């Protein structure tokens with residue numbers, strides 16, 4: 001059974017709504033046999049990564065970078081997993097209040113280290129999510145999850 005691992009840090013209602021929309025989209029692939037495992041960024045483990053066929057990562061922008069929580073996930077799983085993640089599909093979302101540039105740069109360079117393959121363009125924006133953002137989040141979740149069903 002293909003497994004999608006969603007690792008995210010969503011500390012406010014605004015970003016939790018974004019995470020919920022991504023998961024809503026991803027869950028449309030469950031009927032196709034895709035299993036979805038959702039982990040808080042501080043709780044995801046090396047075994048979670050080793051068992052996953054695809055990934056969705058979500059974070060806030062913090063201090064011009066990704067959140068410390070998602071950074072912790074990367075710091076604690078990279079060594080044991082990066083040789084197994086090459087070419088596996090993924091995408092991500094980043095939410096900020098004013099500028100997500102540094103977080104996007106970090107995400108690109110870290111996921112390149114894991115050898116991951118973007119299955120669909122990431123979603124990165126600032127300010128309150130509107131209906132289009134939430135729809136894009138659902139679509140992102142659905143696209144990565146359905147890529148595992150095929």
Ligand SMILES: Cc1cc2nc3c(=O)[nH]c(=O)nc-3n(C[C@H](O)[C@H](O)[C@H](O)COP(=O)(O)O)c2cc1C
Pocket residue numbers: 012013014015060061062063064065095096097098099100126127128
């Ligand atoms: C300590 C801290 C640092 C932050 N740094 C940034 C930043 O560098 N860039 C940015 O766009 N937003 C930054 N933010 C805002 C968060 O990204 C934002 O609060 C988060 O995405 C949740 O959105 P919300 O506050 O609208 O619910 C920061 C927030 C905190 C608490």
